[in-house]
Amino acid sequence: MAEKLTVEQSNAAISSDQPIIQACDLTREVNIGEDKLVILQDINLRIRAGESAAIVGTSGSGKSTLLGLLAGLDVPTRGSVFLDGEDIFKLNEDERAQLRGRLLGFMFQSFQLLPSLTALENVMLPLELLAVGNARAIAYDWLERVGLKKRVKHYPRLLSGGEQQRVAIARAFVTHPKMLFADEPTGNLDMITGAQIIDLMFQINQEQGTTLVLVTHDKNLSARCSHIIELVAGRIVSEKA
Structure with a gap:
């Protein structure tokens, strides 16, 4: 007979099935004159903890x-988003900023480094x-x-694109x-440098068990992910997990 799960094991099993990121009926519309753009x-969608x-x-x-x-960072016309179980659009703007500070890291195509800081x-x-x-x-x-190590005192303008993305x-x-969101993180890099950044990002991600969510045109990058969500005209048309 199979051994019964303890309460702790049962709770852990339930917890492991809970998504760390969940979107429900998420819709964003904008008004352009008398027209509505969807x-x-x-x-x-549901993304489990530790997924890429x-x-x-x-x-x-x-x-x-x-x-x-x-x-x-934006507010939907309707729908909900849950991050680590928190309904983020029930929070005000300051509370959402605090939640991002606790839970999220960000990477961008344009690196978004502050030019006046080393x-x-x-x-x-x-x-x-x-x-x-x-x-x-x-930080060091x-x-x-x-x-x-030899670039810690350099300002962004003195760093190559690949070095700036390493800082990012x-x-x-x-x-x-707990979660890292990246928007086209290799978009401004050449193929070789982009491949190096992908390797580094996934290496650190795996070491830390971070949940990774990427927006990308890079097929090499998306192929490394365990979960692929394809959008067409604002709708999910395919999903592989």
Whole structure:
């Protein structure tokens, strides 16, 4: 006879089935004069903790809008998003910002580094916003980890595109976020550098068990993901998980 699960084991099994990211009937519309433009319509998705999910589709399909809604950076016309069990659109803007600071890391195609800060200071910034002690030492360790030990005092304008994205990776992971959202993280990089950044991102992601959500046109990047969501004209047309 099979051994019965303990209460703790049963709860763990239930918890493992719960999505860390869930969208329910998510719709985003904008009014243009007397017309209504539907950017996203009735999006329903579930992403489990530790998954790597790619959101793919042609330009204008709604990929970046979906990522922004999942992060609570934009507000839907209707529908809900749950992050780690929290209904984020029941929170006000300040509360959503606090939740992002606790749960999320971000990477962008344009890197989004602050030009007036050194590489080290850029990586320190999320730690300082969370009042984490010893931020300088932690940030230095992360820059060494991504191969930029000799670039810590350099400003973004003195770094190559690949080096800037390495700084962005260190900044995204430095707070050990539960989720990392990335919008075209290799879009401004050449093929070889992009491949190196993909390898580095997945290596760190696997080490930390972060849930990774990517918007990408890069087929090599989406192929590395365990969950692929395809959008066409604001709707999910296929999903592989």
